[in-house]
Amino acid sequence: MNGDEEQEQAALRAGMRELADGEQAGPAPVEAVIREGRTRRRRTAAAVGGVLLCAVAAALVPLGPTAGGDRPAAPAAPAVGASAPATPPAPPPPRRTVTPGEPSPADPGADAVTGRAYPVDWPVHCGLGRLAFAGRTWLAGTVVGIPAGLPGPRGPGSGPPLLPGYATLTGPDRLRFEAPGYLDGPVELTPVADAPGCA
Known part of the structure; x- marks a missing residue:
């Protein structure tokens, strides 16, 4: 072996010792794996719950202006050739009575x-x-x-x-x-x- 190969092997052995001294080879700690799994499940459940809550809220609350909301609904565009909508009839006036001895209302x-x-x-x-x-x-x-x-x-x-x-x-x-x-x-x-x- 020449000098370069010996130096290379020595560096390789030193690196292997450092690895062996710093970490133990073997199975992962059980408690840490269980804790990580629980944390992931909680995050997933929270995300799914948030999505479901948004879907329910969107189904119950219409987006944009509506006829029953605070803002009036935009009027529908009239069809081509359609006439303007008629105004709704006014509510009927209150009931009148005749006052005995009083003249009838004057004719305009x-x-x-x-x-x-x-x-x-x-x-x-x-x-x-x-x-x-x-x-x-x-x-x-x-x-x-x-x-x-x-x-x-x-x-x-x-x-x-x-x-x-x-x-x-x-x-x-x-x-x-x-x-x-x-x-x-x-x-x-x-x-x-x-x-x-x-x-």
């Missing part, structure tokens, strides 16, 4: 404004067929029965009965009469040129 005449509800006492001695309002005579589009228990101008049983309600011009030749508490729904009327009296 030609000053009646479209869309405004005016208090009106509809005399029904000839039935619910014709109504004088806004300087015109109006004819009911359908036959409407007279409700029972209507008041008269001076109280119950006096004079011709009156149906207290509201008249609303809905167009140039359209009138709607509503009597909450007396009629089930509105009565639609159209103007008539001649208004013969009832027999």
Whole structure:
């Protein structure tokens, strides 16, 4: 052996001694392996629990603006060629009564404004067929029965009965009469040129 090989072998033996002195060869310590395994299981369980919690929260809470949330939902784009949506009907006005001895509400005449509800006492001695309002005579589009228990101008049983309600011009030749508490729904009327009296 030459000198270089001897030095190499000596360095190799010294390194092997250091390895043998520093670490013991053999199985890994059992306690350390068990502890590491438990730590990994806890981390995995926590991560899975977090993912499940996020999935449940996402299913229960809708993302973005909604109609029932704090922010209004964005309106849907109208279809091509579709007309603008109609405004929802206004809630019916409150029930009116006739005050005995008091005159009926004044007719607005030609000053009646479209869309405004005016208090009106509809005399029904000839039935619910014709109504004088806004300087015109109006004819009911359908036959409407007279409700029972209507008041008269001076109280119950006096004079011709009156149906207290509201008249609303809905167009140039359209009138709607509503009597909450007396009629089930509105009565639609159209103007008539001649208004013969009832027999």
